[in-house]
Amino acid sequence: MPQLHYAQLRYLSIIVLSWLAVFFLTRCILLASHLADANVSLLQLAGVYGIGLIYDLGFLLYAILPLALYLFVCPASLWRRRWHQRLLIGLVGISLFAMLFTAVAEWLFWDEFGVRFNFIAVDYLVYSEEVINNILESYPIYPLIALLAVIATGTSVALHKSLEAAFNAPLLSRVHAFTSLAILFLLTGLSGLSIGQDTPRGLGGNTYQRELASNGPFQFFAAFRNNELDYQQFYTTLPEQAVASLLRDEVSEPNARFMGSDPQDIRRLIDNPGQPQPLNVVLVTIESLSAKYLGSFGDTRGLTPNLDELRKSSLTFSNFYATGTRTDRGLEAITLSIPPTPGRSIVKRIGRESGYGSLGQQFNALGYDSVFIYGGRGYFDNMNAFFGGNGYRIVDQSSVAESDMAFKNAWGMSDEDIYQQTIKVADADHAQGKPFFLQLMTTSNHRPYTYPEGRIDIPSGDGREGAVKYTDYAIGQFLQQAREKPWFNQTVFVFVADHTAGSAGQEDLPVANYHIPLFIYAPALIEPREFTEVASQIDLAPTLLGLLNVDYSSTFFGRNVLRKDRAPGRALIGNYQHLGLFDGTDLAILSPRRGMRRHDDALGLSHEISTSTSDSLMQRDIAYYQGASHAFQKRLIAWHPTSLPDERLSKR
Template sequence: MTGLGWAEILFPGLINDLVVSVYVTLPLTLWLAGIPQRLFARPGHRRAMSGIILLALAAQLFLLLAECVFWGEFAARFNFIAIDYLIYTTEVLTNIWESYPILWLLTAVISAAALLTWGFQRGGLLMPWQNSSTSSHARWSAAAVHLAAVVILAFTFTNQTAIFQNGNACNAELAGNGIHSLFAAYHQNQLDYNQFYRKIPLAEIGPRLRHCLTEPNAAFISDEPLDIRRHIANPGPEKRWNVVVIVEESLSASFTGCLGGKALTPNVDRLADQGLLLTRCFATGTRTVRGLEAITLSIPPTPGQSMLRRPDNGDLFSLGRLFRERGYTTTFVYGGYGRFDDMNAFYSANGYDILDRSSPNATPQTFATAWGVCDGDMFQWALRAADADHAAGRPFHQLIMTTSNHRPYTFPEGAIDSPQKRRSSAVRYSDHALGAYIDDAATRDWFANTLFVIVADHCHSTAGRQKLPLDKYHIPLLFYAPGRVPPRSVDTVCSQIDVAPTIFSLLGWSYESQFFGLDVLNLPKGEGRAPLGTFQTLALLEQKTGNLTLLEPVRRLACETWALTTPFTQMAAKTKTNPANCIALYQSASLRHQLGLDRLSPDVHPRMPAPVTALHLQPKENL
């Protein structure tokens, strides 16, 4: 490396480290400014300050060690992968314990910190922290300057690396600061696909996307690689049905008898006999916000956090958007406080009215846990809102998110004959509340003109021997409209991103789509596919071959073959699969959001800027 290269690392790195030091030393500054002068000379305060210095040095050395290990694997400062590690503590800590001599490393860190503290003490460097004659006024003046610096920096340095983002990605990462990068990653809630995952050339994305999104009744509007707009032509006349999408918390297929589960859901099973059941539907992720993202936006799970929790996530092309364009009211109904996981903020920014526990008309509230009121209460809110829309002559779309099948697994006494605080009982109660809601809705005038969609947000557990065990992603998807949607079962592989296109197919609507999902009812036999993943593992299951392609940082690729009959089992791979379709799907979805193409109106879809193309889309390695 040249001297200029070192300068690009060391000088910005020093500034970034100084920026972080201003943040982390603020509590100590405020403490030293606020304590009485007499405390400085007391032995207890001296020992406390020595202990704080010891802990600070130990933490700094531990972070240095952790960053070295992280860099060795990902060639990057802390990012959303590190956030992911903090979320999956059991798996990660077990892996770390098995991979590194943790006890020896911790002993070395603590010993080094103690030795440095002793050296600073002997050299007199800690004296200003332990005994000071500075006046209280002077100390508070210094604290005010420190606090002002923090405020200024908070509005100035907001990127992962505070300053000097040069063209050399490696140098930019080295010049960063791990603590600042970690907080920036948490704030941004995303992981840069272009930096960490396999890519294909931009020219190949267009044909691959068209292959993934091809339907018999779809016609693409342009040849732009990232422009997925297409005209969907469904046979009319269009139906003006009300549409209620009920997202059931943690309703795994393993609980539902109609999918070969434990038969804990007699009402879901009853409705499945009378409706259209998708028997091979898979959740896109492992968290509620992932399920809501897929159902609302019809997009695959891009790396990092769900779109619900990212900044600048308003005015996206969505399920509700198409309903509003045709004069529907759109309402998000949630039994808890929708500020959790930024659900209210997301749905408000995307045109939904909010009906949650804090709403004035959210009554009754007869039973509640920390997560929200019981499903029975919440369904009463939804019924009353539907009654009001129907009385006003407005067609309505409701997106209802339940909460009862969640810890602590409690529910109103006497509602069902099952013990409290058991998951199986919570499943039974959720099913009971759903059945009572459907039966109550059947007495309404609007029921005969309403399509109900019942789907889970995710499974109750995703732990398994495989990275993405299919049985831990298998969920029910049911379309219920007696007398309008004939009862039957469909075994096409699909996921939550296919909910919206299939709804509009049942309604017979022709529209311009930007959905990544497909109409499951209109696919050739055996052509189904399902994207699924975790915060950083991205996968695509293809029905025709049973292949599951997995993409992971740093540009790692794995291919598995599964038998798609329950119970799902992993098989020896018969042939090497081509991962290009999987890569094109996720690469394009990430880039569309990065470039803002998913936030534009359908009639304003410009060509991709050439500078952005050159910077972000050229692959580091071709397949």
């Protein structure tokens, strides 16, 4: 068994012990800053530091693996060279600076949120410009960085003798090197299996004790895989019975029967009046199509002639809003009809993204062929796992022959190509006498804004305007071809955006920047008109099923907004941290650290004021997000086909 008197192991031990010292001091400082809140006994203190050491070592096993691999295969002739040793000394200094910088970042994060790194820290990378500017304005960051550099350099100098001793120690033999490497890989694997984001951190005790026992860098990287924020921990809550009552008032429809034993379970049987209509459905989710780009919404550049013409023949929703700022949020809302719970969308919560009562499952239960058709490769944003696990079969770029794609870029095949694949699937299902539900996700209206040449009068790659105009062109071509098909008159076409082209603004949730178009087009079936009340992406699924007069078992947080006996309109909007409810005039916002505020006249002057749980708009806001987070955690939105009604709820 190799001993630490070998050169490579001594060098690694210096780095590991230095990092452990930084972790220990960080934990001490964080504990001292909230000693009263942590309320630790001596036994609990031992648990905090003991479990904390496990987390620290768990992170370090991953962190040192690349370096260890290099050191163990480094030839002796290179190891003994002076320039190489100086390089390794410099690496110690850089690693110390990195860990000190992380410790300071942890302190700042802890000071603001009272927790170690989590998805909020990951989110800071998404909004890096705003975060960096905020840090520069809030802290003397440059002098602080200089101080950390001095400390790291001074510590490296202080370790000089230990490092020289390591360089002069005997080297591992090849057998010992491979043995050490095998042991390190084994320990790393065992660490990955036994140490998670939540365990063994589950000490019991209070939140501060659990957070102190974790490791900040470990939590940061774990947040990439499990990007969630615990609603109960970070946001304002109401009593469960109050949430249950408010939420059921929000989602209830006439003759609906709630089924769950959990007070917050909104699973219910929906009775849509009229004879069921087994119509085909083609639901097109368009990349980044803000309502403001359409001429029918006021744009004067003539970018969307086909969509502007389509609006005249469609059921148009002129006050419709996306739930979030990313494609995965739009797909989540449209497919599952759930508000944007804090953290990462359900689509991207790997390992927890399947088995839900999706729109695809609803159509499957009616005998449809439910297909998700994506212009790119569905591993992006975890789409294949999400749709494949929630009732859809998948057609994406990887399943399309190269000869069937006229154009592609980094994001995938052009919109023309995805529509050609859609027509192929529809033709095949129609030939078999099977109704189809085809849910598309386009890619062309996205940087680098490239598309086939010669289609429009704006050169490919010239910017967003060209991409919007090409998107519109492809829709026009698709509908022109579809009108020649025998299945056209029995098909409902839905055109909606996943999100807008840009949601940033001076406010956390600028409502106007969530405004998207929604057109429902079936000229032989649905009378053209304009629906002007506020509605949300989560309302699309129940509204669509309502148009088909389908009775079903629903876990949807949205509602059929076309019913005459509907509740007042509202839109749910969010951006990972901030969770909003817009009622058409005012906006209530929930934020981490139990923040509550509202923007009166949100589309106008947008006057911000603090508020409380006595505010009825804030109560509705809390009910939606607390209820949705609870439903996700308890799997109250799971798909249970046996809960579907055995017969029509009302006699026809």
